[in-house]
Amino acid sequence: MKETNCWIPYEQRRGHRADFKVHYRFYPEAEGGRKLLPFQGYRSDFSYEGDDLRETGVFAIHPEFEDENGDVVLDLTSPVPAEGTARM
Template identity: 75%
Template sequence: MWIPYEEIRKHHPDFRVKYRFYSENEGGRKATPFQGYRSDFSYDGDDIRITGIFAIHPEFEDANGKIILDSGSPVPLEGTARMWILFPHMRKEVHTKRVELGVIGYFMEGPKRVAVVEVIEIVGLHSNPNL
């Protein structure tokens, strides 16, 4: 059973995205991940050799926008996820300046893009702890 990050971290997610995992033929994963998947994040247009990738983890939602609590089944190939910035100083120094509605990004596994995402809601990005 999954314990929602909001219970653990004691603040709201930073933002929400709609996502679509790439198929294996598109260069994506062989299997769909489970709740608790810890991909990294990159912004569309970034050269990750220069910017690097960011520690922002997804927490997947069901079709009704509720956190998926079953950590033993694959998440949907497409859907929505709450996004959690792991390092507060990065929230303040980088992401509050870059995350806005409509921004395109990617779930990353190392240098590999495995899903495309679009920011659909800003939640606690500007009010979550900075340090």
């Protein structure tokens, strides 16, 4: 399998558009957040306030980060922006 440094957007790979878009911000380490920013392809776990994690477990979401122009970030060699928009 040939390795590539270019992300293939979900819409192209899976044939459907994102369900919704979010504005995100990764908290810096000084605010109790991340030491390093993630790269495109990052998967995150989440839960809803009030969930009993022993019963529900956690959910996973697969954001597809966008650049400042609203285009999907294709570069897999650089971290995504610390703040911006992502397709979900």
